[in-house]
Amino acid sequence: MSSPKVLTLYLCKNQSDFNSSRFLSVKNQSGIKQRIFIVSAEPIRAEVPNIVVTTRKEWLLPVRVGFSVNVALRMIHEKYGISLRDFDYIFKADSDLLLPRDYVYSLASRRAIVGGVGAALLISIPFFMKATGGKYPINYCDDGYIFALSVSKGIWPVAYHAENLLVPPVIFDYKREFAYGVEYYKWGLSPVMLLMVLILSRFVGLRPHEKRSIKAHIHNIAGYMWAFLHRVEKYHFWRDYRRMRNRHFAEKVLKLVFYFAGMT
Known part of the structure; x- marks a missing residue:
């Protein structure tokens, strides 16, 4: 298959949470053509564009994520003139994970409509535009909503099974x-x-x-x-x-x- 075109939103809170090795595991994904933006609550020094989105501290994390993703998508279109339709996938990646280099390509090569884990979520653009109207969900379980919406349409999310996928365990809240x-x-x-x-x-x-x-x-x-x-x-x-x-x-x-x- 030809190299899939991917718009990546790398979510990171601030500079202290930014880890270069983890970031590079996302930035250096093999087999894909990628445009990456860092989305953060405070400015971050990095070699890719940084979109800063202010949110309310009382919001639960999933709500802050959903709000930030939508603001970032709007700014990417307005400031950089980039359309979602120029890509095959949107990839939401959290800053606390370390990905194998073939993570995105492995999912895309299996024709994933929705794939991966919540912290590294791959969504096909046609599905995103049609099923959500191009709006990322703002609720208490944003990635779960995407998975559930996919299942409701008879599309079972594609999983990535590998021991070298390093995702921190969920801390009880x-x-x-x-x-x-x-x-x-x-x-x-x-x-x-x-x-x-x-x-x-x-x-x-x-x-x-x-x-x-x-x-x-x-x-x-x-x-x-x-x-x-x-x-x-x-x-x-x-x-x-x-x-x-x-x-x-x-x-x-x-x-x-x-x-x-x-x-x-």
Whole structure:
């Protein structure tokens, strides 16, 4: 395949959080044509353009991220005359990760519509323009929203499996975990499926950054129940998401049944 054209938004809080080796792991991605911008809350000295976006400190991190990405996209268009349609993908990368050099190309070569992990999220431009109207979601789980929206359309996100993908584990924050529970409800995740996902996550071999504590799960359930009791409005795609998640889970169960049946 020809080299995919990628618009990269590298999210970093300030100069003290900027790590050159981590930044270079994103900047030096192989096999792609990349235009990269650093998006930060304070000015950062770097060899690529830096877009500074001021946000409110009381906002949870995912809300600050969504707001910053949208401001950055608008400024990239207005100040640099760059259109999203000039690219194949938009790549949102957090500053606390270290990527293998083939990370983006590996996902793009598999024709990913949405791919990777939340901290290094690859989104195809046609999907981004059509499914979100070219606006990055501003909510309590921005990358999760993109994944859920993709699943609702029958497009399962493409994963990147490699031991050299270094993503720090999530630090427990009770407000964020509660908010995640609210988001699970708004996506359309059924109560039974929520419990199954949380239970299985205690036994399935997840990568370190995906592992969550029991305390986090309790707050997820609390947030979900709060949203249920208050009849919080779900996202427009919730019925399709629930149907696709239930179908996917049923297919997994059937495969296990056939597998064990073949062993007997």
